[in-house]
Amino acid sequence: MANMQDSEIFVGSIDQGTTSTRFLIFNRDGEPVASHQVEFTQIYPHPGWHEHNPLELVSSVEACIDHAVHDFEAQGYSRSSIHCVGITNQRETTVVWDHETGEPLHNAIVWTDTRSQAIVNELKQRSNSSELQAICGLPLSTYSSATKLLWMLAHVPKVKEAFDRGTLAFGTVDSWLVYRLNGVSANYFVSDSTNASRTMFMNLHTLRYDDFLLDFFGIKGKIHLPTIVPSSDSSAYGWLASGALEGVAIMGCLGDQSSALVGQKGFSPGMAKNTYGTGCFLLYNVGDKPVISTHGLLATVAYNFGGKAVYALEGSIAVAGSGVKFLQNNLTFFQDSREVNDLALSVENNGGCVFVTAFSGLFAPYWIDDAKGTIFGITQYTQKGHIARATLEATCFQTKAILDAMEKDSGKALSELAVDGGMSNSDLTMQTQADLISIPVYRPKMRETTALGAAIAAGLAIGVWRNFAELRDINRGGGAVFEPQITREEGTVKFAEWEKAVQMSRGWIETEKTAETSNSNSSEPKFNGTPIPLADCNFSSPKPPSTQNTSLLISDIVSEACANTTIKVKAQKTKGNLELAPSIASIIGVSTDLDDADEEDLFLELRKVEILQKLKRLRKLKLGYF
Numbered sequence: 001m002a003n004m005q006d007s008e009i010f011v012g013s014i015d016q017g018t019t020s021t022r023f024l025i026f027n028r029d030g031e032p033v034a035s036h037q038v039e040f041t042q043i044y045p046h047p048g049w050h051e052h053n054p055l056e057l058v059s060s061v062e063a064c065i066d067h068a069v070h071d072f073e074a075q076g077y078s079r080s081s082i083h084c085v086g087i088t089n090q091r092e093t094t095v096v097w098d099h100e101t102g103e104p105l106h107n108a109i110v111w112t113d114t115r116s117q118a119i120v121n122e123l124k125q126r127s128n129s130s131e132l133q134a135i136c137g138l139p140l141s142t143y144s145s146a147t148k149l150l151w152m153l154a155h156v157p158k159v160k161e162a163f164d165r166g167t168l169a170f171g172t173v174d175s176w177l178v179y180r181l182n183g184v185s186a187n188y189f190v191s192d193s194t195n196a197s198r199t200m201f202m203n204l205h206t207l208r209y210d211d212f213l214l215d216f217f218g219i220k221g222k223i224h225l226p227t228i229v230p231s232s233d234s235s236a237y238g239w240l241a242s243g244a245l246e247g248v249a250i251m252g253c254l255g256d257q258s259s260a261l262v263g264q265k266g267f268s269p270g271m272a273k274n275t276y277g278t279g280c281f282l283l284y285n286v287g288d289k290p291v292i293s294t295h296g297l298l299a300t301v302a303y304n305f306g307g308k309a310v311y312a313l314e315g316s317i318a319v320a321g322s323g324v325k326f327l328q329n330n331l332t333f334f335q336d337s338r339e340v341n342d343l344a345l346s347v348e349n350n351g352g353c354v355f356v357t358a359f360s361g362l363f364a365p366y367w368i369d370d371a372k373g374t375i376f377g378i379t380q381y382t383q384k385g386h387i388a389r390a391t392l393e394a395t396c397f398q399t400k401a402i403l404d405a406m407e408k409d410s411g412k413a414l415s416e417l418a419v420d421g422g423m424s425n426s427d428l429t430m431q432t433q434a435d436l437i438s439i440p441v442y443r444p445k446m447r448e449t450t451a452l453g454a455a456i457a458a459g460l461a462i463g464v465w466r467n468f469a470e471l472r473d474i475n476r477g478g479g480a481v482f483e484p485q486i487t488r489e490e491g492t493v494k495f496a497e498w499e500k501a502v503q504m505s506r507g508w509i510e511t512e513k514t515a516e517t518s519n520s521n522s523s524e525p526k527f528n529g530t531p532i533p534l535a536d537c538n539f540s541s542p543k544p545p546s547t548q549n550t551s552l553l554i555s556d557i558v559s560e561a562c563a564n565t566t567i568k569v570k571a572q573k574t575k576g577n578l579e580l581a582p583s584i585a586s587i588i589g590v591s592t593d594l595d596d597a598d599e600e601d602l603f604l605e606l607r608k609v610e611i612l613q614k615l616k617r618l619r620k621l622k623l624g625y626f
């Protein structure tokens with residue numbers, strides 16, 4: 001780089017997101033000079049399922065590179081001035097292929113997909129499951145790659161056969177792209193640590209695969225896993241094997257949320273960004289030691305430059321822009337996402353509607369698996385505009401909940417929130433966000449910060465930028481600041497309504513139903529509660545305590561609700577002895593503090609929504625008659 005004019009130095013960035021793929025070419029000032037974007041096929045085979053065709057992901061990348069380079073050259077630049085390429089990608093999305101042929105063995109299961117719920121439920125019953133989060137930073141959920149892989153092993157014969165033959169390769173989208181873009185015969189099989197930290201296979205502290213984790217999921221020594229490498233490296237990721245940039249090296253790789261943090265230059269502990277894309281993800285830089293959340297957040301690798309990891313606390317929201325897309329594609333409210341802002345502005349407020357957009361359950365900080373999307377407060381008065389507003393507000397409310405959790409985990413309050421991503425283009429959304437969190441929201445002028453982050457990762461590897469200080473002036477100035485316009489108290493009232501809606505959305509999905517739905521493809525082996533390749537693991541459900549002498553009859557749900565939807569449940573134990581009360585209480589997950597317990601009557605204090613959910617579980621466990 002030493003003798004080159006700045007004007008001759010460019011870096012390419014592949015941004016493979018959930019709904020679209022982009023390729024951008026940045027100059028050394030971090031400005032995009034050419035770009036191309038394509039949307040690719042979203043496959044929804046069953047409710048809750050979401051797939052991508054892995055080969056289409058690759059071809060979308062190749063098409064974007066070719067088009068953007070064509071545009072670049074049309075502006076008079078030379079492709080030889082593009083010195084390296086970075087990759088950023090949707091995380092957790094799971095790809096499996098045959099290590100010998102390089103051919104995918106199934107569609108990629110997308111991060112939003114909830115089909116592995118029954119497997120998650122089984123795994124949670126294992127006594128050592130509580131040890132996972134401290135090692136990998138993630139709670140057991142359908143979100144991470146691990147349970148998606150287990151689902152494929154249990155349900156897709158081709159995957160199981162490759163597993164048995166020892167030729168099964170697993171990767172997240174970064175690994176898959178690097179592998180294919182290098183050409184299969186080159187066999188570049190790597191993953192950067194930000195992506196690996198989303199699989200549940202990597203130890204967050206060592207940045208290596210962890211034997212306990214691999215054992216837990218039953219894949220130790222049985223599967224080809226990509227080598228974990230730093231996010232910025234001049235040779236680990238290989239070279240583009242074909243197309244307009246054939247021979248150009250891939251030098252950087254970051255999961256998209258990490259990439260956005262880098263693109264926002266969130267390099268100091270205490271800095272945070274929130275990216276409103278398909279989902280919405282708030283990453284808070286916690287420095288060089290991971291912080292394991294006790295308030296529903298994830299611990300993740302923020303970036304790993306020079307082999308030194310920096311960590312983040314993450315609040316993940318499954319539905320953000322995809323809620324807008326839902327209004328567009330499913331409800332045909334408008335033709336283009338950009339119109340949602342005006343539609344929402346066509347009404348003064350949400351008209352009493354609260355939309356819990358739990359299409360994939362609710363992620364952070366709630367982690368409610370058994371919720372589905374629910375709109376509360378609909379009346380004859382409700383218009384499209386109210387629902388549009390409620391859709392935008394849903395992401396803002398969840399962001400508020402995440403910030404509250406982050407404050408508890410980190411002990412520090414944020415003073416400003418940096419934002420980016422497609423949905424951040426909606427001024428109304430950003431104003432609503434500032435109002436709800438009572439701090440300013442800063443939106444930079446150039447919002448392709450995710451792609452910029454990958455370009456920075458690549459550029460740092462080859463000396464386009466030599467250090468963070470050289471990045472200081474990139475994308476500075478010209479942004480918009482949204483100041484809170486309502487009082488903290490007004491925000492609190494709105495938020496309380498949201499929290500009430502969240503509680504009321506619980507319990508819609510029953511576990512058995514999830515498993516049944518998973519079986520709806522009759523060509524696949526039936527799910528029997530035990531993932532096929534994991535025969536050596538004990539997945540059996542815990543046995544309920546003996547109930548032979550006991551029939552628990554919830555005789556009366558007293559509906560004189562107290563404040564905050566707390567009501568009293570009168571539970572009558574008609575047979576058996578009182579010693580069973582604590583075990584029953586523990587199964588239904590409530591405190592054994594009993595108001596008034598005697599042989600005949602048992603009062604449990606619960607929230608109404610929890611009661612309904614617990615009753616369903618009790619019925620499943622055959623503890624009584626309901």
Ligand SMILES: Nc1ncnc2c1ncn2[C@@H]1O[C@H](COP(=O)(O)OP(=O)(O)O)[C@@H](O)[C@H]1O
Nearest residue numbers: 017019277278321322324337338422423425426
């Ligand atoms: N002006 C806008 N207002 C609200 N939402 C928008 C707007 N523009 C794009 N979106 C939403 O943002 C999402 C795309 O954002 P993007 O950052 O490209 O996401 P991804 O990387 O996940 O594909 C889409 O779901 C779209 O509905």
Ligand SMILES: O=P(O)(O)OC[C@H](O)CO
Nearest residue numbers: 017018090091277278279
């Ligand atoms: O496609 P996005 O931008 O919503 O990001 C997807 C995330 O990486 C999923 O964890």
